[in-house]
Amino acid sequence: MRAIIIGATSGIGEEMARQMLDEGWQVGVTGRRVDRLDALAGAHPGKVETAAMDVTDPLSAEATLATLIERMGGADMIVLSSGIGKFNKDLETGPELETLDVNVTGFTHMALAAMRYFAGQGQGHLVIISSIASRRGDRAAPAYNASKAYQARYAEGLRKWAARRGLDIAVTDVQPGFVDTAIVQGKVFWLQPVDKAVRQIMAGVKARRSRVVVTRRWRLVAWAMERVPESLWHRM
Numbered sequence: 001m002r003a004i005i006i007g008a009t010s011g012i013g014e015e016m017a018r019q020m021l022d023e024g025w026q027v028g029v030t031g032r033r034v035d036r037l038d039a040l041a042g043a044h045p046g047k048v049e050t051a052a053m054d055v056t057d058p059l060s061a062e063a064t065l066a067t068l069i070e071r072m073g074g075a076d077m078i079v080l081s082s083g084i085g086k087f088n089k090d091l092e093t094g095p096e097l098e099t100l101d102v103n104v105t106g107f108t109h110m111a112l113a114a115m116r117y118f119a120g121q122g123q124g125h126l127v128i129i130s131s132i133a134s135r136r137g138d139r140a141a142p143a144y145n146a147s148k149a150y151q152a153r154y155a156e157g158l159r160k161w162a163a164r165r166g167l168d169i170a171v172t173d174v175q176p177g178f179v180d181t182a183i184v185q186g187k188v189f190w191l192q193p194v195d196k197a198v199r200q201i202m203a204g205v206k207a208r209r210s211r212v213v214v215t216r217r218w219r220l221v222a223w224a225m226e227r228v229p230e231s232l233w234h235r236m
Ligand SMILES: NC(=O)c1ccc[n+]([C@@H]2O[C@H](COP(=O)([O-])OP(=O)(O)OC[C@H]3O[C@@H](n4cnc5c(N)ncnc54)[C@H](OP(=O)(O)O)[C@@H]3O)[C@@H](O)[C@H]2O)c1
Pocket: 006, 007, 008, 009, 010, 011, 012, 013, 030, 031, 032, 033, 034, 053, 054, 055, 056, 081, 082, 083, 084, 085, 102, 129, 130, 131, 132, 175, 176, 177, 178, 179, 180, 181, 182, 183, 184
């Protein structure tokens, strides 16, 4: 199996690459920190293709993805893990728009490029790492939660698009709770080790599930988040 992971220089994307490599997959990895891509490739000779990519330069990123697919002789799965989140308690405009550049505009370009490629070859699997933050708006980083809601709904739309065309394309929306990676700022609770979270993500992805929420206790939190009345949500 051949997978391309966009945003594999650290965190969830990097750990997905490692676990896939352990299972014998051929992996293509992208991100801006090329030294980290090279380190992964160096540790798995002949198994990893690397490409520098910044999704905020979307046309160049699309061209890079096409070249990477070609170098790998095709791709069965594309994972969209690139993402940023910025605390913005003073509601400045800059951090919100930077978040949208990566998590909405860049994301959309890459999701569409992946779907067009899979539609052309008649099959494939798109994996989107959104978040349980998609379930409610929050004060610390309003654009982050909104961008994750966008990604989750976008995944649903792409899944329906493929189904109506009778295409064998799976779209999995992965919604993690807090995972111990660089994106997490400040004090948080129930921080999951990245290897454990990714093991559970991989199980759901391999089953081609539409939505994977990790870990089990965060599944319960996600369920509760949607049911908490607004008056109580405002106090949390
Ligand atoms: N950790 C959590 O608690 C958690 C929970 C729910 C969802 N998520 C989601 O999981 C995904 C992965 O995050 P993570 O937790 O693994 O954090 P991370 O370690 O910070 O990983 C973020 C990845 O995104 C890439 N990225 C950021 N900006 C980019 C850009 N402009 N172009 C290309 N790649 C870019 C980074 O690569 P470079 O910096 O090298 O470009 C890095 O590989 C994100 O979408 C995040 O929202 C995380």
